[in-house]
Amino acid sequence: MNKRHVVSVVFVILVIVVAISFSSYQANLLEMHDPTKYAEKIAAKQSPLLNLENGSPALGSESAPVTIVEFGDYQCEACYHWFHNTRDTLIDNYIETGKAKLIFVDLPFIGRDSKIAAQASYCAEDQGKYWEYHETLYIFQEGENSGWADRDRLNSFAFSLDMNMDEFNDCMDSSKYQKRVKANYDEAVKNGVQQTPTFIIISQDGTTEKFAGAQPYSVFAATIEPML
């Protein structure tokens, strides 16, 4: 077998795949910016309202026209990649400008530590530090089910955020938010979420766009812009 031939064929295939991907992305972007075509497309995507009452407090203005709902697990590696590669740009361009707000809904399925980490985030919310705690969990994420999010570690995260440890421990020991986390899990499953992270973008008129995976910023921009 001629190795050079094999390498050439592989290279050509890669180029074709990249070209198709790029042209498809461009085509979709143009479609998104054509109001008539986009309206027809999204008219087919009306879906029942998502119950977010058990989700996180909103990051951003409550009056923002677009809601970005992220379903995630604190042990999820893909969620970690999205947090580190895409989230900051999204916050800078849409959340801090008042165009969108972000709500995190737990889908803790990877392991036991996923559930208690989610509960800990709501115990942090009691002390007004939900988002700081949420960010700490993703900054210090380690291997799945490796014990990085066990009770001792969760306590250390709370301590590092200058939280009242008596209140935090009481909250965790009483499993105060166990039902809330379960309710979020059930809501996610009810809405057909089958992986993390999954995003549901909700416009002001209730239309939604759902997609999954640690997608790049351009996907969010292409989805949110027509909703504004």
Add this chain to the structure above:
Amino acid sequence: MLAVTIFVCMFIPLLILSEFLFIEPFVIFHVVEDRIVSFVLIASISLMSAIVIPMNIYRIRTLQKSRSKIGGSIVGSIIGVSAGICSCGPIGFSIISTFGAVAGTATAFLTNYEIPLRLISLGLLCLVYYTTAKSISIECKVQ
């Protein structure tokens, strides 16, 4: 032709499962800096599998040789494909939802040791390539 088919059938699904290629809401290919190693390993394993498996099929059919080496190439490919299957993807979610904590441990192992497992897979495929190429060249010498 078989090699191209094997490569495409491995490479594209692996890209989708590893979240380098997304289909919805539109097709987009995206590799971040901290995952370049993973992408390169996926491409390498797909390429090696596409080379090694057809070579072994040739050995078996044309030279009437034993099937032992094809087992090595298939094992190498399976390890390469399984490693890095994210627990958080749809496959991991289905497995964990169905089989619970035991499945969670297994998928966590595959995720946490993705790079070492893929390197082992690549090593195995390279070894099979070497032994297969040697075997074919010996058998094809004019006596």
